[in-house]
Amino acid sequence: MFSKIVAGLADLDDAGIGAGADGDAAARAGFLEWVFTLPQDVRPGQAAREVLAHWDYDNPGPAVTAFLDHIEAATRHVPTPQRRGGAAGRRVLH
Numbered sequence: 001m002f003s004k005i006v007a008g009l010a011d012l013d014d015a016g017i018g019a020g021a022d023g024d025a026a027a028r029a030g031f032l033e034w035v036f037t038l039p040q041d042v043r044p045g046q047a048a049r050e051v052l053a054h055w056d057y058d059n060p061g062p063a064v065t066a067f068l069d070h071i072e073a074a075t076r077h078v079p080t081p082q083r084r085g086g087a088a089g090r091r092v093l094h
Helices: 002-014 021-036 044-053 062-073 086-090
Strands: none
Touching: 002 021, 002 062, 021 062, 044 062
16 A cells, blocks of 8 residues: 555655645655554554554655655653642542
8 A cells, every 4th residue: 555655645746746736745644544554453653663664765856755744743652641749730530
């Protein structure tokens, strides 16, 4: 699925559409399509790291680059939110 999405975004770049808002929207949509087509037992962060490790395309256009930026963002660790205290911090959550 990844290569199919990249090929479609590369077509947008070749047509000159990839640099605008349409290219950004297509990159976001492509990322979501990629995530939602992953097998259920595959974590998106790990899949993103594997995709980036095997990426060898030189000089991608703006839409493909935006898509890869979304893929790269999926590899980042998001810390667990923690309470800071105060009255809300003292309440017992059920």
